[in-house]
Amino acid sequence: MSAPRILGWPQDQPLRQPVDRRVLPAAPLVDAACSYARRRQQPLYTLMSLSLLRAFEQAERHGQLTVLIGERICDEVLGWHPRMVWGELYDQVVCDLTPHHGSAPAGTTTAYRAGCRCLDCREANAATVARTARRIRVRKGGERSA
């Protein structure tokens, strides 16, 4: 199956994973933000907006965050380039040329769609897997004895 196309997108270039929705590990940013807050002698919640703080706490819990949130915290809170937090990994993630394949086909059990590591593919796939599991449960529950 071929990758989805966007109108006007060059036909010879496969659609790439959306950069904003790619994931970075949270630990380097958590370390950087916490030591920044310690140096400033201010609690973290005074250094960022409520929405950013929620995203930060969620990242801490899940161990990862999107490039979009990572860049916003670097830019708006730390005043750093993301490369100062993640080093080469940031460049690798942002420049990753893995093609983006869109949503997963029904019944796919992998969390990733054809190797695409972006959150769009992963969430679409998780939703498909959940839907498929529900359908199977409904079918089994609907069986009646004659």
Ligand SMILES: [Zn+2]
């Ligand atoms: Zn994708």
